[in-house]
Amino acid sequence: MGKPELAKGYEPGDVEAKWSEHWEANRTFTPDMDAEGDPYSIVIPPPNVTGVLHMGHALNLTLQDVLCRYQRQRGRKVLWIPGTDHAGIATQNVVERELKKEGLTRDDLGREKFLERVWTWREDKGGTILNQIRRMGASVDWTRECFTFDDQRAKAVRKVFVELYKAGLIYKGDYIINWCNRCHTALADDEVEHEPKPGKLHYVRYELADGSGDLTIATTRPETMLADTAIAVNPEDDRFNQLIGKEAVLPLVGRRLPIIGDKYVDIEFGTGCLKVTPAHDMNDWELGRKHGLDVLSVLDEDGNINENAPEQYQGLSAVEARKLILEELETAGHLVRIEEHEHKVGVCYRCKSVIEPHVSTQWFVSMKPLAEKARAAVPSKTQIYPEHWTKTYYEWLDNIRDWCISRQIWWGHRIPAWTCEECGELIVAETDPTTCTKCGSSNLSQDEDVLDTWFSSALWPFSTMGWPDKSRELETFYPTSVLITGFDILFFWVARMMMMGLQFMDEIPFHDVYIHALVRDENGKKMSKSTGNVIDPIEMVDKYGTDSTRFTLCAFAAMGRDIKLSEARIEGYRHFVNKIWNAARFALMNLPEQAPEQTPDVAQASGLANQWILHRIEEVKDEVDRTLKSYRFNEYAQTMYRFIWNEFCDWYLEMIKPALYGEDEQAKAATQEVLRTVLAETLTLLHPVMPFVTQEIWSVLPGTPVEDIATAPSPVRREECRRPEVVEAMELFQGIVSAARNIRTELHIEPQVKLDMLVRTVSDQDKTVIEVNTELIRFLARIDNVEARPDLTAPKASGSAVVRGNEIYMPLEGKVDFEAELARLDKKFTKLEKDLGGVEKKLGNQGFVNNAPAEVVEKEKAKRDTMREERDKLAALRERIQSVMQ
Structure with missing residues (x-):
């Protein structure tokens, strides 16, 4: 057997592949359920099956892995469960794009064939991100890999839906929801991203029905005026409160609109008068419910004007209708003026299409009862790190709205609800019913919608451990120890897991939540493909x-x-x-x-x-x-x-x-x-x-x-x-060696030039340390002789330093050409002063400071500070040499 060796250079690729395969083949990270040791568990935030690893993922995986490997070393029984999310909208979009290349749509295939196509895609390409997780060295238990759409998770989803329905916490009803015209599905509030966009504020004159005057109303979306059912003013606004109870006439349509009073109306915005369109604005919907207003929708599911609008607008897109409406308003003398106006527009978090508020029949979870439990659990049972995210968590729960959980797509957990076509009975069940529970008919039709992807991932901490079955994993590892995730899914996922864990396990899903930060580029900008500043973790690996x-x-x-x-x-x-x-x-x-x-x-x-x-x-x-x-x-x-x-x-x-x-x-x-x-x-x-x-x-x-x-x-x-006393001795030793090295370096003394060292010591203890370690000092400081005693006289022409009160001298007479060294330093100092002057002149130019990119200005400031520091060091060294020469 030869002496163990390592290759001359470290080649990570070969090493990483070898040990990754070794750990997975040997099930190194599969915990022994019978082993001793306190349990420690983490569930991986399941990345989308469509995804590829980005730096946020890489950070998340690294931090989780650090904890898991550390806890194994401490003798704990560690379970880290991997898995992916079926990502309903995103995955369906990917497959639909593939179909489009073939000239097909999902409707051409039908639901069953389309789902077969998605499953095939998942088997062929859905493992990309899992392989990238392997590349990051994640010590997950691959024998327990989960998928939010596999059979065990489907079983859990059905049970949760049915139990929430029976408890009155899931209901079906008409409500205004966020609708994506591109994805053709409802979205939860959290799935809508709000982006600032340039727009226009249109001022439109509405005449009073009694002919006594008119009101001017400002709107960013004149096409929705076709669905107006009221005008609202603030009852504290003396300009308009006398009109409450009267009626106004809707321009171009002629419908009479009641004028209502509500403190919701912002007196300062626009003209202080608000058109109320309950079917096309979330806030107007609430006003409409409060005041019992009619709900009229004039946009269909594609974002086009429907049959509820006057005939000349029907079939037009919203953009086309807006153009025609503005032309007709101007012709009729109702368009007062148009102003530029930047406002925030909701877009789909998947396809980035503009979201349209839309009234439809959807399934909802009643959130307030669940939110109360989740709020009370923090920080009494679950601690959030950093702590400031706790306030954000509270704010969302305190202002929570019911969660729209139905999606009008095919890829996902289909809602387990059936309607009897004979008697209209609604049946919600864990297993597919064959006959109506009321009339016995077998003519049943299942709800076409699927559940929001976040519904299944909200069950992740306990569904991954076998729930609703009573498993050893649940008994041993639930609740999990810590969740590491990004702040962007604090509401989507973290809060909902808290709700579901408390509701179905009667226990929190995790003891700690660690919210990691964003990974930005070197200038602090968010990474994005459009900016071109993305750093790919796999490329770095x-x-x-x-x-x-x-x-x-x-x-x-x-x-x-x-x-x-x-x-x-x-x-x-x-x-x-x-x-x-x-x-x-x-x-x-x-x-x-x-x-x-x-x-x-x-x-x-x-x-x-x-x-x-x-x-x-x-x-x-x-x-x-x-x-x-x-x-x-x-x-x-x-x-x-x-x-x-x-x-x-x-x-x-x-x-x-x-x-x-x-x-x-x-x-x-x-x-x-x-x-x-x-x-x-x-x-x-x-x-x-x-x-x-x-x-x-x-x-x-x-x-x-x-x-x-x-x-x-x-x-x-x-x-x-x-041994604290050894640390003190080491500090003295390091100081002496470093001082000798610095003197040699500062004065450009070649290694072959022999030097001696004299140390005027301040204590017997320090003298002993130097004497005991003389040979080591000589070896590391490359000096010939070391002499240490308290009564030494400082020699002339010597380099010097002080270490913990001990005076160090290195005689330099005959060893250094001080005149040549001063000349070299003078030359370097002059050049540095000139370069520094140029930088200071640039920074003194207000045009440069005000107009150059911030990062460029900061680099110049950093360069100036570095030059100043180097100049001060050179000046100090010149003084030292001059003092040695005297």
Whole structure:
């Protein structure tokens, strides 16, 4: 058996594929239901089956995986359930677009054949995002993969629908809903996105029916005036309140409209008079119900004028009708004026078509009773992080409207309601009925609509665990430990899961909710394809490796703060992976092929380097626990980065070279064991965020307790290794070595030039530290002789520094050409002053500051600040050299 080795360079692609296959084949992340350990569970926010991974997904997966891997190390029984959402509207749109290329529509196929076509699409192409989740190294239990439209989820959906219906919490009725003319379906309020769009405010004159005058009304949608059924004024508006109870005449139509009073009317907006169109405006619908107004709809499901409007408008699109109406109003003398007006327009969250308020018969969930329970559970049972999202959660629940759950599409859970064609009886049942429960007829027709996709995903925390069956998973892992998700689905999904969990499990679905931030581009702008600033996580994985991508996201995931991401940052952390790899190669080259059978007690190891690193690894263990238990992911990543790069690599590995290369076999063996132990524990602590590189190194590291780092326990605690006095000694040691290196660097002294060091010490303790570690100081600082005592006299022409009160001197006479060095610094200083003057002149130009893009101005300011700092350092160095020469 040869000495274990790592390749010279780390190639992430091969390593990642190997270990991903290993973990899945060995069911590494499938929990043993009979094992000991407290349960810990997470359900993945199910991405749309039509989707591909974006940076928000990558961040979400990374944070969840960090927690799951960490909790496994702590001995907990971890279940992380993967799955996808059937995404009713989005998936149907994808398949319909494919059909369109063939010259077909869903109606040409019929419902049954169309659904077969969608299932085929799902089998062929619906696994893309699941494979991308694998690429991100997610340690999910693939044996429990779920789909919101599979048989088990269908069973759960039906039971929930029927029970809510029987409890009077689901009802069917006429209501104004958001209608997408493109998707031909109703949308919930949450599925409508409001975008600012330029528009016009049209001022139209309505004459009073008694001939005593007229009213002018401002509207952004003159075509809907065909459906006006009232005029509203504020009863506190002295301009118009005397008209309440009278009638106005609808221009072009001639219908008489009652003038009503309601405080809802904004006295300041428009003219203070409001036309009321209950069928085509959400707020007007509420006014209409309050005042008992007629509901007249003049738009059909395609957004065209229907038969309820005068004949000349019927069949026209809304845009065409608006043009004709404005022409006729102007001809008749009713169009007063038109003004430019920007307003927010609702669009479909899927196809971006403009939403049309539409009155139709739909299924609804009565939300207030469910919302009250969900509100009371936060924060008494469920804590939301960051805390400020709790207020947003409350505001939505306090102002909640009933949830329209029916959708006029075919891909989805069909509503389990049947109507008897003989007697009209409505039957809602978990299993398909064959006869009418009232008259016994078999002539039954099922409701054509399907349920809103969010209805099935609201059951996700317990339906994925086998509900409505009584499963061991439910008994063991529900409620889940934490939900990690984006703020944009706090209402769509999080609040509804809370409602359904409390209603059907009589328990919250999760103890904690962590709302992660947005991933933006390096300038803080939202990523979008139209802007061209999207960073594809899979491209980054291909280019820099999964570990680099994951670590970058984790390192910038500060709670409540958006992430400014750039490819350069990911590339930077690729260098960190290389640093870890090279450190491991160095360790393996200096460790025995096999760990000793009788493992020595590392706590007994002597030497500053060994005792210091053992103390520091104990502090790092504390920090990892603190940061991950409190969801401080960025602090966790920064802790590992600083320890590995700045301490383990830059100091410890350098300090132990004399022991590893020396002739003292006992010191060498002790150092080897400390090196092996600290490297193994560091890999374990880093593994949650960098699973692949840590596993590859672990697989060849001798003496590891288990074959797979993913199943390795958290490193043991060694309280006896905590030595605060060693930290003080190390700080003095580092300060002395750094001072010597800085003097050599500042004065451009070549490495081959021999230097001595004199230290005027301030205490016997510091003197002892220097004397005990003299050989190590000489090795790392590259100096010949070190002398330390309290009565030293400062030599002339020497570089100097002060470390914790100890004065350090390095005699430079005959070692440095001070005149040449001053000339070099003067030349550099002059050039810097000139360049700085140019930048300051640019920033002093108000035209540039006011007109240039903000990011350009900020870059110039950063350049100015850097130049000023460098100039000040050069000036200080010149002064030091001049003082040495005196």
